[in-house]
Amino acid sequence: MTFPFTKAAAGALMACAVAFGAGAAGVAPAEAKTLRMAYDADPVSMDPHEQLSGGTLQFSHMVFDPLVRFTRDLAYEPRLAESWEQIDDRTMRFKLREGVTFHSGNPFTAEDVVFTVERLKQSPDFKGLFEPFVGAKAVDDHTVDLITKEPYPLTLTMATYIFPMDKAFYTGTDENGEPKDAVVKHGNSFASRNSSGTGPFVVRSREQGVRLEFGRFADYWDTESPGNVSEIIFTPIKEAPTRVASLLSGGVDFIAPVPPTDLERLGNEADVNLVTMPGTRIITFQMNQDRVDAFKDVRVRQAIVHAINNEGIVEKIMKGFATVAAQQSAEGQAGHVPELTPRYDLEAAKALMAEAGYADGFSVSMMAPNNRYVNDAKIAEAVASMLARINIKVDLTTMPKAQYWPKFDERAADMMMIGWHPDTEDSANYTEFLLMTPDPETGYGQYNSGNYSNPRVDELIVQSQSMVDLDERAKVLQEVERILYEDAAFVPLHWQNLAWAARQGVHIEDVVNVMNFPYLGDLVIED
């Protein structure tokens, strides 16, 4: 086999020469399993702190290990941290696993965690998430404290984002004289080309946008893991039909995402293992109260929510591959209120419009992206035609996401589509970004293109941020969802479902989860 020997690959290879040699030699022929996988895109960088995105986090779970990670039902599972306890209301103490080594051969200690948290606080993408933290403090070699500025309920959630990096490996300067630990968004930094983590896989070669190869790390600490994948060949395949065809023709073993149009077909194929799961990315429309006076009237907003048949959209446009939403928090999240149900009722919508004095309707402009969310443009068209039935004339423009986001920032239309997946998997995160009163100072309401503002909601969310009693906190978050529902603060459509497909014998069902980071280290492949 030949593989392109790029500069990046050379660097990575030198960095993990030990592991590579051992990996090649240590695998018994009967055990050797290669996973050929195709995603729609490959990770933008080998630096886990360069971009906060699904691709980066997926990569992090392969090459690095977090302190703790979520299980499939959103419970916490120990990884590099063996146990943890809250020692005062601002400090959580983690006992670290002993005998763990990095790909470089360096031992893993508390200093690496301190280094990693400091680096996270430097990263433009991650510093927002780590804003509540003072930092990490090493107590001894295998004990570390995470200290927050205020009492903070999500410390453990944030620990799922701490993938310890090899301090010794990333210290010093590279051949260009740049510091090796620099986080560079748009440059050729050391960390974007080289990696040393503790994870199950070692990057063997990388040609960006074309191919990424991993070998299993011979000295991986988790010897209990059932995973038997010794080699991963990751190919980005952007076109959905090609991705599906590659799986069907046996060119690859595992694909994601699976396009909704092919779900039925793949489900019927005997030798395909299709796994689907409800997700937590909510798709909504916002109604701009600064641009349209009528939207200030709660009856008009309720009328719009009542006029939109989101169950119909899920059934017809999403082919059942989404979960109808009436609130932001998905089932399983703290703020989810089971009693809030979808409100489609055309007669009630017409009555509300009449009551508000808009029986004859009005005209609004609407914008939506056409390549960001699943079927986004089709959904927008459906919503526009549904609004026509209550005499709201919609002037709809759809555009690629690259053009859409600047428009969204300008608040360029009366109704705009926005989808949101909380990085923290926490209910408060939706409201912080989508519906709190916009404030450039704090960053709240950054994606609130409706300019919805309710002081009570703002107060409750701020309150929730320092509540360490999680049951009390859930009640506060549920109250927020109820207020938003009563206020018709936004138009809830659905949560996108997640789907993965593999050939039979590749047991992806055991490693996938709602965050969409399959734990490939634990993947079992049968012949």
Add this chain to the structure above:
Amino acid sequence: MAFVAFFIKRLLQAALVMFVISLIGFSIQDNLGDPLRELVGQSVSEAERQALRDEMGLNDPFLVQYWRFLGNAVQGDLGDSYFFKRPALEVIADKFPATLDLVIGATLIIVLVSIPMGCYCAIRPKDALARTVMGASIVGISIPVFLTAIFLIYVFSVNLGWLASFGRGENLVEILPGWETGFLTLEGLAHLVLPSIALSSIMLPLFIRLIRSEMMEVLEQDYIRFAWAKGLAPRRVWFLHAFKNTLLPVITVGGVQVGTMLAYTILTETVFQWPGLGFMFIEAVTRVDTPLIIAYIIVVGLIFVVTNTVVDLIYTMVNPTVRMVGAQT
């Protein structure tokens, strides 16, 4: 000397064209979207984004940015790709061999199929095979490349399992440093066949029809009648006397079509996940990787200018009457 004058004039024209292309390329970048959106996560604050924009010089006035770009461009530096984090020209040079493989593959198919087919249809226009070919070529020309490609994948890759559905394969042969081709291994060829057919599917019917009509016209000319009258063998009349003169317009059109073919590689490469220039470009557009977009536009512009110049030169060699026009200017 007329030839040198012709050449210098061409060079000056090319420089002007390149300058205009760079200006247009540079001025549309504001309409492509915001590169920062693709560089940072969704929850990153606006202040953080502004700081990055300042750092990257994106907040400078247009003329300042363009001047800086031109200054670097004349030194051969078209900027660094945001996504690949390497000089844009280097990225393009890396992707070029893949596209060249594809273009050569498609050209081979076009040449090997369109010439015999075109001649046959001209010589026996009423024959059933000729009618079938002409009918099929109408269908071929009207089906989008995208559809042809997906159809090919489903038939030959998914159902029959004969050929690969994506990529270039692993066993490529390096013929020059950094220059790999798939033509020399079985695996490389298995990956090349479908994309080459898809890419040729638009141009092939066009060339069959072009060769047919040109040849039919030539066959009506007086010198062919004299050749028949002289009692020459049919093969000699068709393939020596008639075919030679058929080729002239075909070369002209062919030269111009090389550029069009590059445009179609965007579609073909996207469907087949072919790691070449076309796929790189469409990805760069969705990522708003402006330095790479501009570099691509300039390189493709250069390819157009070069191929057209080469075609003109070949033309002067094949058809001596053209040289007169060159000399006058």
